[in-house]
Amino acid sequence: MNQVLRVLFAPGFFASGPVHAALVVGAVVALVTGAVGVFTVIRGQAFAGHALGEVGSAGGSAAFLGGANPLWGFMGIAVVAAGLIELLGLHRPRARDVATGLVLGAGLGLAALFLYLDATSSSTTGVAVTILFGSLFAVSQQMLPSIVALSAVSLVVIAVCYRMLLLSSLSSDLAAARGVPVRALGIAYLVIMAVAVSLAAETIGAILATALVVGPPATALRLTKRPGGALVVAGLIGVAAVWLGIVLAYDSYYWPPAGHGWPVSFFVVALVFLFYLVAGAVTGIAQARRSRRSESASRLAASGCAEHPGDAA
Amino acid sequence: MSVPTLDPSADDAILDVDGVSVWLSGREVLHDVRFRIMPGEFTGLIGSNGAGKTTLFRVILGLQASSTGSVLVGGRPLTRRNPIIGYVPQKVFLDPDMPLRARDVVALGLDGHRLGVPLGWGRRRQAVDAMLDAVDARRFADARVGNLSGGEQQRVLIAHALISRPRLLLLDEPLANLDIRAEGEVVALLARIAREQRIAVLISAHDVNPLLPVMDRLVYVAAGKTASGTTAEVIRAEVLSALYGQHVDVLRVHGRILVVAGAEGPSGVTVEETDGAAVGPDIVSLR
Amino acid sequence: MVNTWIAATLVAVIAGVVGFFVVLRGAAFVAHAIPHGAFGGAAGAVLIGVNPIAGLGVFAVGGALGIGWLGRRGRHDVATALALVLMLGLGALFLSFSVEYAAAIYSLLFGEVLGVPSDELLPIAGLGIACIAALAVLYRPLMLTSIAPEVAEARGVGAQRIETGFLLVVALAATMTVPVVGVLLMFSLMIGPAATAGSLTRSPRNAIALSVLLALATVWIAVAVSYLTNLPVGFFVGTLGAVSYGCARIWTARRRGRTAPA
Numbered sequence: 066m067n068q069v070l071r072v073l074f075a076p077g078f079f080a081s082g083p084v085h086a087a088l089v090v091g092a093v094v095a096l097v098t099g100a101v102g103v104f105t106v107i108r109g110q111a112f113a114g115h116a117l118g119e120v121g122s123a124g125g126s127a128a129f130l131g132g133a134n135p136l137w138g139f140m141g142i143a144v145v146a147a148g149l150i151e152l153l154g155l156h157r158p159r160a161r162d163v164a165t166g167l168v169l170g171a172g173l174g175l176a177a178l179f180l181y182l183d184a185t186s187s188s189t190t191g192v193a194v195t196i197l198f199g200s201l202f203a204v205s206q207q208m209l210p211s212i213v214a215l216s217a218v219s220l221v222v223i224a225v226c227y228r229m230l231l232l233s234s235l236s237s238d239l240a241a242a243r244g245v246p247v248r249a250l251g252i253a254y255l256v257i258m259a260v261a262v263s264l265a266a267e268t269i270g271a272i273l274a275t276a277l278v279v280g281p282p283a284t285a286l287r288l289t290k291r292p293g294g295a296l297v298v299a300g301l302i303g304v305a306a307v308w309l310g311i312v313l314a315y316d317s318y319y320w321p322p323a324g325h326g327w328p329v330s331f332f333v334v335a336l337v338f339l340f341y342l343v344a345g346a347v348t349g350i351a352q353a354r355r356s357r358r359s360e361s362a363s364r365l366a367a368s369g370c371a372e373h374p375g376d377a378a
Numbered sequence: 379m380s381v382p383t384l385d386p387s388a389d390d391a392i393l394d395v396d397g398v399s400v401w402l403s404g405r406e407v408l409h410d411v412r413f414r415i416m417p418g419e420f421t422g423l424i425g426s427n428g429a430g431k432t433t434l435f436r437v438i439l440g441l442q443a444s445s446t447g448s449v450l451v452g453g454r455p456l457t458r459r460n461p462i463i464g465y466v467p468q469k470v471f472l473d474p475d476m477p478l479r480a481r482d483v484v485a486l487g488l489d490g491h492r493l494g495v496p497l498g499w500g501r502r503r504q505a506v507d508a509m510l511d512a513v514d515a516r517r518f519a520d521a522r523v524g525n526l527s528g529g530e531q532q533r534v535l536i537a538h539a540l541i542s543r544p545r546l547l548l549l550d551e552p553l554a555n556l557d558i559r560a561e562g563e564v565v566a567l568l569a570r571i572a573r574e575q576r577i578a579v580l581i582s583a584h585d586v587n588p589l590l591p592v593m594d595r596l597v598y599v600a601a602g603k604t605a606s607g608t609t610a611e612v613i614r615a616e617v618l619s620a621l622y623g624q625h626v627d628v629l630r631v632h633g634r635i636l637v638v639a640g641a642e643g644p645s646g647v648t649v650e651e652t653d654g655a656a657v658g659p660d661i662v663s664l665r
Numbered sequence: 666m667v668n669t670w671i672a673a674t675l676v677a678v679i680a681g682v683v684g685f686f687v688v689l690r691g692a693a694f695v696a697h698a699i700p701h702g703a704f705g706g707a708a709g710a711v712l713i714g715v716n717p718i719a720g721l722g723v724f725a726v727g728g729a730l731g732i733g734w735l736g737r738r739g740r741h742d743v744a745t746a747l748a749l750v751l752m753l754g755l756g757a758l759f760l761s762f763s764v765e766y767a768a769a770i771y772s773l774l775f776g777e778v779l780g781v782p783s784d785e786l787l788p789i790a791g792l793g794i795a796c797i798a799a800l801a802v803l804y805r806p807l808m809l810t811s812i813a814p815e816v817a818e819a820r821g822v823g824a825q826r827i828e829t830g831f832l833l834v835v836a837l838a839a840t841m842t843v844p845v846v847g848v849l850l851m852f853s854l855m856i857g858p859a860a861t862a863g864s865l866t867r868s869p870r871n872a873i874a875l876s877v878l879l880a881l882a883t884v885w886i887a888v889a890v891s892y893l894t895n896l897p898v899g900f901f902v903g904t905l906g907a908v909s910y911g912c913a914r915i916w917t918a919r920r921r922g923r924t925a926p927a
Contacts, residue, residue, distance in 0.1 A: 111742035112694040115749070159475040159691040163860040166693030167907040170853030174903020177775040177849065181897050184771070193771065198757040272701075273757070276750040283743040328761045334754030338747055345738055355404075439819040459821030467815035476689055476812070477863045477872035483812065490809030491820035493802045522867050539816075 074312060083202045087311050087329070090204050090212055094264045095277060095303030097216040100223050100296045101261035102282035104254065107234045107292070111279045113150060113255070116165050118262045118274035120146040120172030125196040125271055126179035130186065134208055135196060136267045140215075143259035143266075146172055151252045176271075199270025201311065201329040212264060219260050222253070223296075230254060231292055268307070269330040277303055280337035287344040306336040390453055392417050392462070392546050392578045393438065397447035400433055406602055407433050410447070413597045413606035417545065418576035420569055422589040425599030431582040432468065434599070435548055438580075439465060452545060459491070464544030464577075466535045468551045474524035480534045481506050481519045487538035505541060513537045513567060529560025533567065540571065547571070549581040553588055561588050568592070586613065587634045613637070668781040669888060675793045676841055677884040680851065681877030682800060683838045684859030685869070686831065687852075689811050694742055695732060695832065697852040698749035700839035702728045704848040705756030707773050712759045717773060718788055718840060721848075725836035728752055733829040776847030776891075776898035792841045799834045807831060808869065846884070850899035857906020858883055861913040879909060 105114045121139035128138025146168050153164045176196075183192045195203065204212075223230070233240035233247050241247045258278070265274035285299035310332035317327035391414040400408040408430045415421050425431050436442035438449055440456045448455070452462045464487075472483070484506045489496060496502060510516045515533045518526055523534060532552050539547060549568070553561050569592035572579045583589060586596065590609065597606040598613070600621040605612050612618075613635055618626045622639075629636040687696040706724025707717040728748055735744035781789075800807075806827045810817045814824045839851060846854055858879035859872075866872045887901035 106740065106743060109740070109742060111740075111746045112697075115694070115697075115746050157473045157475060159473055159688070162691040162693045163475070163688055163856055163910070166697060166852065166856045167860065167910050169697065170850065170857060170903040171907035172903070173849045173853065174900040174907075177847070177897040177899035177903070180771075181775070181900075193774075194757075194760060197774075198753075198760070270757070272753055273750050275746045276754070279743055279746040280750070283739065283747070287739070322762070325762065328757045331754045331758040331761075334750050334757075338751045338754075341747055349738070441815075441818055459819075463819070465816055465819045467813055469815060470813045472812060475863065477866050477869055478808075478812070479867050482808075482869055486805065486809050486812070487816075490805045491817065491822045492805055495801050495804050520867065535813075538813075 074316070081315075082206070084311065084315060086204055086206050086209060087201045088308060089209065091201060091268060091307035091311060092304045093213055093216045094268045095281070095307045096300040097219050098261045098265050098277040099281050099285070099299030099301070099303040100220060101258055102278040102280075103285065103292065103295045103299050104223075104230055104234055105258060105278055106282045106286055107231075108254075110255075110258070111275070112162065113147075113165050114258055114262055114278045115275040116150070116169035116172070117143040117146055117255075117259050118266050118278070119169055119176070119272050121259075121263055121266045121274070122196050122271035123172050123175035123179055125266065126176055126183050126192065129183050129192055129196065130179055134205070136208060136211065136263060139263035139266045139271065140260060142172065142175075143263050144256055147255035147259040148252070151255050195270075197270050197272050198328060199266065199268060199273060199330045201268055201307075201333075202314075204267065208267070212267070215260055215264060219257050219264075222257050226250065226253065227293075269333050273330050273334055276334040276337045277307075280334075280341055281306065284337075284341045284344045287341075287348050302340055303337075306333050306340065309336055391415060391450070392419075392452055393580065394450040394453075395434075395438070395447070396449070398434075398437055398444045398449060399446045400430075400437060400442060401445045402433070408437070408444075408604075409602045411597075411599075411604045412447075413595075413604065415546070415578045415580060415595075417578050418572055419594045420572045420579045420589075420592050421581070422586060422593045422596040423580055423582040423599065424584070424586045424589075424596055425582070426584050429599040430602045431599055432550055435465075435550055435582065438548065439463060461542065462545045464539035464542060464547045466532075466539045466547070466549040466552055468554065470531075470535060472524050472526075472531055474522060476522075476524055478523050479520050480515060480523050480526065480530075481510065483523050483534050484509055484537045484541055487541040509537045509541045512540070512571075527560065528556050529563060532556065532560070532564050536564075536567065536571075540577070544577065546578045546580065549579070551582055551584070553581075553583055553585075565589060565592055586637075590633070590635070609635075666892070668783050668786060671786060672781045672789050673846075673884045673888050674881065675789055676846060676851075677854065677880040678877055679793045679796050679838050679841060680854040680884075681858055681862075681880035682797060682873055683834060684855035684857075684880065685862070685873045685876050686800065686807055686811075687835070687855050688859040688863050689808070689869075690831070692831075692835075693852070693856050694745050696835055696855050698732065698745045699725050699728050699832065699835050700848045700851040702749045702752030702756075703836070703839050704773060705752040705754070705759065707848070708756045708759040708763065712763045718785065722836075722840040724752055725839040726833065729832035729836040730829070733825070733832050736828075737825065772847065774847050774849050775900070776850060776902070789841050792837050796834055796837045796841075799830070799837070803827060803830050803834070846887075846902050847897070847899045850902045853899075853903045853906045854880055854883060857902075857910055861909045864910075864913045864917050883909070 105111060121143045124138030124140070124142030125135035126138070128135050149168050150165055180193045180196065229240065229245045229250055232243065233245055233250055237247045262274050262278055265277040269277060281302040282295065282299040284302050285295040289295050289298050310329050313332045314327055314329040320327070393415040396412050398408055398411045399406060411434060423431050423434065433442060437444050438451070440460060451460055485496070485502055488502060488505060507516070510519050513533045513536050515530065515537060518530055523531065526534065552564060556564065565588050568579050568581065571577055581589065593609060595606065595608055596612055597604050598618065598621060600618070601623060603621050605617050605621055613628055615626060615628050618628065618637060624639065627638045629638060687693060703721045703725035706720035710717045710720025731748045732745050735748060806817060806822045809822065810824045810827045817824055839848070859876040861879055862872045862875035866875055883902060883905045887898050887905060890901050891898040
């Protein structure tokens with residue numbers, strides 16, 4: 066048993082402070098992004114979610130320039146960008162697509178500027194890599210309370226708005242007819258998404274944040290049909306990906322090339338992608354089997370009693 | 379500019395659907411559908427949403443294999459890319475954000491499936507202009523197509539389908555989202571095209587009424603089953619009750635037709651066609 | 666500097682033309698994902714000491730095919746997002762192994778004015794010509810599948826195949842961007858000018874022409890200002906794209922406002 070554990074967890078894993086922090090932060094963030102991300106996928110806002118993450122890198126680099134924690138920068142600019150995308154108020158798909166793209170482009174332009182200034186002021190390019198690709202082991206312990214608090218607030222908002230969000234995601238007309246303030250809800254949702262994306266950016270980097278926001282929810286929606294269940298499953302898949310990623314990254318110090326750890330973010334992203342593919346394969350096989358069975362069954366029924374009275378639409 | 383008449387026996391059906399059944403993911407969407415359409419005939423394909431109209435179109439277009447039965451188009455078995463058929467789909471993405479004029483959409487009907495950039499602009503332009511005239515759309519030929527009204531867009535799409543000189547025109551719910559006036563104009567236009575150019579028109583709709591003045595025959599779809607014939611033959615309580623597998627009434631009000639689910643009629647008893655005067659407030663659903 | 670100027674001009678022409686179709690098809694996310702994800706390939710190429718163009722090309726084409734394949738089985742935007750982050754994740758991995766990533770990677774991401782050696786001009790031009798040729802061949806089916814995919818299908822044009830072809834063209838265009846505008850901002854150059862042109866003109870031909878002109882103006886200004894200020898090219902490309910589109914929208918809205926009541 067000990068042997069197995071030693072293979073799975075490299076020595077010192079459980080004693081390491083950064084590992085503890087990473088495990089806690091990773092799990093909390095994965096739960097929030099899972100819950101928020103389910104709606105991102107249902108509402109078809111993967112692009113907007115991704116854009117908010119990348120735009121956040123401008124804020125992250127600006128915050129670094131001003132000596133603040135990147136999280137505040139990520140969040141500040143992501144919320145502003147969310148407001149901009151919604152404010153442009155374009156409801157036709159093509160115009161919305163373009164508007165999102167241009168907000169993203171402008172944000173990345175700013176990121177280029179700030180990262181350049183970061184690099185010249187601190188004469189290192191390590192900042193760019195940390196902001197863009199994240200490093201979970203470097204999340205400062207002082208940020209823990211803020212991260213947990215933000216996550217809790219996001220989860221509470223999602224829980225409160227759950228039914229309204231679901232209804233308006235399925236049909237905004239239907240929701241409006243029921244008296245749901247669709248516009249305000251849309252803005253509120255984008256803001257919550259901006260917070261979730263920023264948390265993910267702090268964990269696995271601004272340009273990889275999408276992996277946590279879109280991956281586990283899309284996987285969960287393949288596995289379960291109930292939206293409530295999808296929230297939970299997405300969170301669990303996210304936690305699994307992050308924790309496994311941390312373990313593998315920690316172990317990778319002992320992999321070739323020796324003495325060099327592989328980035329956590331890479332493992333998290335790769336695992337998220339793998340889960341998505343596996344879920345697709347599993348449901349694909351199950352569906353094919355089910356449809357084959359039901360077709361032959363209903364063929365039998367149809368030939369057995371041609372004039373089935375219950376056939377009416 | 380005349381319709382090609384390769385077929386020696388012009389009286390033969392342009393479309394012959396014979397015993398078509400379609401299974402989609404374990405469900406029988408169409409069951410033993412059979413009907414014929416003659417050249418120049420105006421046929422309505424009537425049924426509620428989800429009754430199987432679009433699936434039937436996809437079968438005729440060769441995009442959906444049928445489980446049983448056969449379809450002959452112009453006397454020949456189905457092929458994809460059939461030049462005899464023109465098609466106006468229900469889902470078309472025209473929004474004001476696209477830099478496309480009405481004439482660009484029509485030109486795509488001529489050769490949008492070919493590779494390479496279009497050559498011979500003069501000839502193309504002439505053909506497009508002639509087509510725009512034919513559907514009375516010359517006025518807005520150079521307007522951005524996304525900014526046109528629903529009726530105007532529908533004309534452009536009809537021109538788009540007609541420019542390749544088909545002999546059978548399929549239109550999937552072209553009247554959905556049109557106001558009453560535009561509805562009448564589009565129907566009149568289609569009827570004129572059918573009559574003057576001897577193009578058979580098969581048009582799907584959930585409401586039979588706009589088509590009543592011009593329709594030669596109709597095919598009624600309900601729960602994947604069909605009945606075809608003239609309006610008087612098909613729109614009858616017995617026929618439709620058998621299709622729906624439940625009792626329905628057919629009401630005629632001022633020359634219009636209402637098909638109403640009869641909630642209370644005891645099974646087995648056929649209520650005869652009721653007069654319009656007898657319509658009470660307890661109409662359950664309109665189809 | 667002259668090399669950069671030539672390369673930037675080539676890139677602008679391609680971005681202008683490809684961008685027209687990107688905007689027409691509402692494919693901004695894909696146009697962002699393919700060049701951006703291809704960065705991972707460039708990082709890998711730098712790591713093993715190969716020309717970054719090769720790495721960009723492999724990842725861009727792989728990404729295009731991957732998005733096409735995944736998009737057939739699931740939601741298209743989800744497929745795009747996941748393919749993108751996987752490629753970027755690989756990029757992060759390669760970067761972490763690389764010892765001399767600093768400057769090279771930075772210019773790949775955000776572009777650099779003096780970054781184009783003369784032996785890279787030929788491949789850039791070659792890729793550009795291939796792009797334009799492919800778009801000329803696909804022109805009509807691309808238009809048809811953008812407005813009425815079902816009609817296209819009925820006429821024997823496989824919408825899937827056209828989509829894959831289009832993604833490959835975007836991949837080719839992405840590969841050209843190497844250090845000129847940088848992978849992060851290539852898509853901005855595709856969307857900004859094309860969207861602006863699309864809202865100002867009515868016919869596709871005019872829209873493509875104006876889109877190319879605007880892309881040229883954007884890139885020339887960006888390169889010139891970047892050269893003078895020493896700030897990254899990408900910053901100017903991204904900002905100019907958003908600003909020009911914003912101006913175009915305001916202008917058309919005001920024009921419509923003036924004509925509507927009359």
